[in-house]
Amino acid sequence: MNSLLTEYMLGFEIRRDGFESCLGEIASFLEQAQQKKWFATINPHSYAVSLHRPNFRAALNAADWLVPDGVGVVLASWILGGRIRQRISGPDIFYGLHDFMQKSENYSAFFLGASEDTLTEMCRRMSKDWPNIRIAGTFSPPYRSAFSDEDIEQMVKSVNAAQPDVLWVGMTAPKQEEIIFRMLPQLNVRFAGAVGAIFDFYAGRVKRSHPVFRRLGLEWLVRLLREPCRLWRRVFVSGPIFIWHVLLARFKLIRRA
16 A cells, blocks of 8 residues: 555554545556455444454455545544545445446456346446446355355356456455455456445445435444344444544554554
């Protein structure tokens, strides 16, 4: 990472330069790519999970672009005297990079994650929204808490056979970050992105929060109200853990970086 564009927070090097700058750097890299790089997001929940999941922590630290996905990270930066002022989500990068790729006929994308029905609907919409982007392929992985070596091998073969420029992985954290971290050395792609629920959003399977709530940093609240059984732990367990660690760092009782 470019240290001039990042800041350290609770052991992670997080982008602080905002969406336009981050997207521009990814797009520029894609044009000139001579190596593989990847993108991930961090929020209070992923921070809390990383405390007891070393592989996930290692994956986040290995990401070439780790961006602040969540108003909690923006607030924490302010508390700690940092300069992060804008939240950047996986969907932001997904849509923004596709707009860039659409301007040329030279790019292709592969989608890994979600159900076959969701992937089929995504491809249908992609052909209308970004017709210049070649859909290299899709892969719906088995629904498991952890993937076997055989699962990983099959995913790698499927992606490499399709030879995409961009690989989007749409699963839940920490699974998606860990799988990119594990697979990337074997993949023949220019760029990979962990983008969470965007596959379901884009395919229309799950309705995304209104832009007003996103601008206000309240997308988490809308999602909590819609899916309380699945998301309550993120808000009422992970959130307080993150806040507590930020306060400890603020008063120098634990390291900020």
